[in-house]
Structures are given as C-alpha cells and as structure tokens.
Amino acid sequence: MKKPRVIVLGGGFGGLALCKALRRSEIEITLVDRQNHHLFQPLLYQVATAGLSAPEIAQPLRAILGQQENLRVIMDEVVSIDLTAKKVIARAHVLDFDYLVIALGAVTGYFGHHEWAEHAPGLKSLDDATRIRRKLLLAFERAENSSDPAEIARLTTIAVVGGGPTGVEMAGACAELARKVLPGGFRRIDPASARIYLVEAAPGILNTFSTDLAHYARERLEKMGVTVVSGVPVKEVGPGRLVLEDREIAAETILWAAGVEANPVARALGIELARGGRIPVGTDLALAGHPGVFAIGDIASCTDVKGVLVPGVAPAAMQMAKHVATIIKNELKAGTRCPRRAFAYWDKGNMATIGRSAAVAEAGGLEMRGFVAWLAWLFIHLVLLVGLRNRIAVFIQWVYSYITYRRGARIITGVPEDGNAPPGG
Numbered sequence: 001m002k003k004p005r006v007i008v009l010g011g012g013f014g015g016l017a018l019c020k021a022l023r024r025s026e027i028e029i030t031l032v033d034r035q036n037h038h039l040f041q042p043l044l045y046q047v048a049t050a051g052l053s054a055p056e057i058a059q060p061l062r063a064i065l066g067q068q069e070n071l072r073v074i075m076d077e078v079v080s081i082d083l084t085a086k087k088v089i090a091r092a093h094v095l096d097f098d099y100l101v102i103a104l105g106a107v108t109g110y111f112g113h114h115e116w117a118e119h120a121p122g123l124k125s126l127d128d129a130t131r132i133r134r135k136l137l138l139a140f141e142r143a144e145n146s147s148d149p150a151e152i153a154r155l156t157t158i159a160v161v162g163g164g165p166t167g168v169e170m171a172g173a174c175a176e177l178a179r180k181v182l183p184g185g186f187r188r189i190d191p192a193s194a195r196i197y198l199v200e201a202a203p204g205i206l207n208t209f210s211t212d213l214a215h216y217a218r219e220r221l222e223k224m225g226v227t228v229v230s231g232v233p234v235k236e237v238g239p240g241r242l243v244l245e246d247r248e249i250a251a252e253t254i255l256w257a258a259g260v261e262a263n264p265v266a267r268a269l270g271i272e273l274a275r276g277g278r279i280p281v282g283t284d285l286a287l288a289g290h291p292g293v294f295a296i297g298d299i300a301s302c303t304d305v306k307g308v309l310v311p312g313v314a315p316a317a318m319q320m321a322k323h324v325a326t327i328i329k330n331e332l333k334a335g336t337r338c339p340r341r342a343f344a345y346w347d348k349g350n351m352a353t354i355g356r357s358a359a360v361a362e363a364g365g366l367e368m369r370g371f372v373a374w375l376a377w378l379f380i381h382l383v384l385l386v387g388l389r390n391r392i393a394v395f396i397q398w399v400y401s402y403i404t405y406r407r408g409a410r411i412i413t414g415v416p417e418d419g420n421a422p423p424g425g
C-alpha cells in the first residue's frame with residue numbers, strides 16, 4: 001500500500017520539530033526549505049554584531065535529519081500552493097501531498113514601506129546578519145579614513161528601530177561593540193564616542209514585559225550609552241537618514257527590528273488572510289475546509305482553546321508542530337479522519353538580554369533581572385541551540401568574550417571594490 005505523503009514546508013523551529021515528531025511513522029515525509037540549514041534566529045543579533053560566526057548558530061538540515069529514513073530533504077523555494085489540486089509548486093519541483101504542513105515563518109515587515117528595506121535592513125537570515133555586520137564594521141573603517149567631523153559622526157551613528165526584544169538586544173550589542181570591543185584598534189577616531197539610538201513608536205520599550213522590567217531595561221541601556229527615543233514614530237527612512245516625527249537622525253547604519261509579517265507565500269493560497277498576512281487556522285491548526293492542510297509557527301494565526309492568540313515565538317512553533325504530528329499519527333492509526341483535540345498554548349515566558357551580564361526574564365508570574373536573568377538566558381539558549389558542536393563553540397566564544405571583551409567574528413568579507421557597503425549592507 002502506498003504510504004501517505006506528508007509535505008513539510010520550512011525547516012525552521014516548527015518544521016523541524018514536526019519532522020522529528022513523525023520520525024517513527026509509516027509515511028513519506030518531504031521537507032522543503034530554500035536554505036540548506038536550520039537557523040537559530042534568537043542568536044542572529046550576535047552574528048550581526050560580530051559576537052558569533054554564522055555556522056555557529058546554524059546546522060545543515062541533512063545533518064540533523066540524515067538518519068531519519070522516512071524523510072527526504074529538498075532544497076528549493078516554494079512559490080505557490082494549489083489547495084484544490086493538493087500540490088506544492090516550488091521553483092524546480094511540483095509535489096503532491098496527502099497532508100501539508102506550512103511552516104514558512106515570517107519576513108521583516110515595514111508597515112507597507114518596503115522601499116525602506118534597502119536603507120534599514122531587518123534581521124531574519126544569516127545573509128541579513130552578515131550584511132549588517134559588514135555594514136557596521138565598514139562604517140567604523142570609513143570613519144577612520146575620514147577627516148570631516150560631521151561625516152565621522154554620521155558614520156559612527158547607529159539607529160535601531162523597534163524596541164522589542166530584538167531591538168533591545170541589537171542596541172545593547174552595538175553599544176558594547178562600540179564602547180568595549182572596538183576601542184584600542186583605531187588611531188584617528190574613538191569608536192567609544194559612537195552614538196547609538198533605539199527608536200520605538202510606542203511610549204515604552206519591551207511592551208510585552210512588565211513595566212518594572214521594561215524600566216530596568218531602559219535604564220540599563222541608557223547606562224550603556226544608548227539613547228532611547230520612545231513614543232516617536234518613524235516617518236521616513238533614506239540613505240543614511242532616519243526621519244522621525246520630531247527630529248532627523250543622520251546615521252550610516254539603520255537597523256530595522258520593528259515588525260514582522262507572514263511569509264508572502266501565504267498570499268498564494270488565495271484565501272482571506274488574518275492580520276499581518278497570516279494564515280487563519282482553527283484550534284486543530286488546519287485551514288477551514290482543508291483538514292489535511294495545517295499552518296504552524298509564525299505564518300499561522302491561531303487563537304487557542306483558551307482564547308489566547310498564539311504569539312510568534314519559537315516555543316509556540318514547536319508546540320504547534322507536536323500538536324499537528326499527534327493529529328496525523330492518530331489519523332494514520334485510525335485509517336480515517338478522527339476527532340481532533342484543540343491546541344492549547346503553554347506560555348513558557350519571555351526573555352531579552354540587554355548586554356553583558358544583564359537580561360530581563362519573566363515566566364509563570366516570576367520576574368528576574370540582571371546577572372541571574374542573564375545566566376538563565378545563556379543557559380536556555382545553549383540548551384536550545386541545535387547540535388553539540390555548535391553548543392560547545394558558542395559556549396567557548398561566550399566565555400572568551402566575557403573574559404577578554406573581544407569578539408571573535410570581526411572579519412569583514414564581501415567588501416565592494418569602492419570600499420563602501422552597498423545600501424542595506
């Protein structure tokens with residue numbers, strides 16, 4: 001008898017957890033991803049700020065899943081999905097499915113201003129992170145070669161847009177790079193005098209955290225020399241200039257951490273989408289009228305059985321994956337569709353690092369801040385990172401940076417012939 005075909009789109013947190021959960025099932029799984037690796041996005045900001053190198057936070061999908069005999073990995077880009085014909089259309093493949101799990105994640109969102117992407121890159125992939133690192137480091141090199149004080153000030157100004165965890169982590173890491181890591185190596189400029197802005201449209205930063213923790217994070221950032229500008233929306237972004245409602249900031253490096261929207265492949269489904277272009281799913285995580293098609297993780301819009309809107313975080317994607325795997329396994333066992341349990345999201349809490357030795361964390365009504373929260377952050381991220389080699393490498397890098405204040409990934413590659421970073425990195 002022909003085995004049921006399960007197509008999984010995306011080898012991120014959701015897709016990978018789903019494939020692993022189905023490893024013992026009598027099915028044919030095909031995992032399609034346009035990258036050859038699984039990426040640990042929570043540490044991307046450290047690659048962007050020269051703390052870690054790219055291979056330390058990624059792992060080839062074929063290496064992770066190579067032993068799983070019921071699974072084949074295809075490296076290809078999905079362009080469309082035909083729900084009626086039950087086909088996935090990728091650049092080089094057309095794949096038929098019995099079950100389809102869409103786990104294509106999110107992309108950086110610019111509130112409809114996609115033209116800003118060129119001047120204010122977002123952080124979603126390893127390519128983004130290495131482009132940002134090049135842009136950041138090249139700006140200091142160009143400042144060292146300049147004798148114009150205004151140009152030096154512009155080149156050494158960094159503006160991070162978005163006061164959520166990613167923006168806070170980026171701003172803190174940029175401040176440490178400029179104040180602690182780069183000084184000493186330059187002769188004509190003082191990298192420690194770099195200006196770092198964190199810009200947020202809402203009245204405060206870290207809005208998903210308690211007011212106390214958000215205040216603590218703000219104070220800590222300000223102590224590190226970050227100017228936090230909140231309650232001021234961005235009006236325009238141009239080359240080297242960030243225009244806010246009340247001022248203009250001349251900054252060579254503008255980084256966008258202000259929002260995400262669903263992967264645009266969702267639009268190809270031809271169904272009505274939810275906020276942020278997400279795919280609406282029921283509590284069984286399937287699309288209405290298509291019980292064999294599921295969406296999980298950042299691309300899905302799901303209100304769980306308790307009425308909670310499931311957030312776009314890694315634990316949610318993994319929990320959704322396990323839920324879908326259980327549904328598929330139950331139906332395979334029963335040989336037919338059977339009643340499905342409703343998904344219940346388990347909120348494991350929130351965390352953000354602010355810099356060396358400081359973080360904020362909350363879980364189950366408990367709050368932590370400072371060094372203890374930072375140690376908890378380090379531990380959890382090491383445990384969740386895929387691959388023993390990566391865990392060891394990252395641990396060694398962290399200990400080395402902590403003791404020496406040095407960062408191991410400061411090499412600039414891909415410098416264009418004119419020595420300037422192209423727009424966007």
Ligand SMILES: Cc1cc2nc3c(=O)[nH]c(=O)nc-3n(C[C@H](O)[C@H](O)[C@H](O)COP(=O)(O)OP(=O)(O)OC[C@H]3O[C@@H](n4cnc5c(N)ncnc54)[C@H](O)[C@@H]3O)c2cc1C
Nearest residue numbers: 010012013014033034041042077078105297298312313314
């Ligand atoms: C900078 C950053 C920091 C973050 N920090 C945290 C954190 O600290 N804690 C936390 O819980 N969450 C964090 N998140 C969010 C978390 O990474 C996401 O919620 C999680 O990755 C969602 O998992 P997913 O499986 O839905 O999508 P992803 O993990 O994004 O995976 C999507 C996969 O689909 C592939 N793909 C995309 N488009 C196509 C296509 N057209 N064809 C083929 N393949 C495609 C991608 O290559 C990728 O492998 C962070 C995100 C970012 C960007």
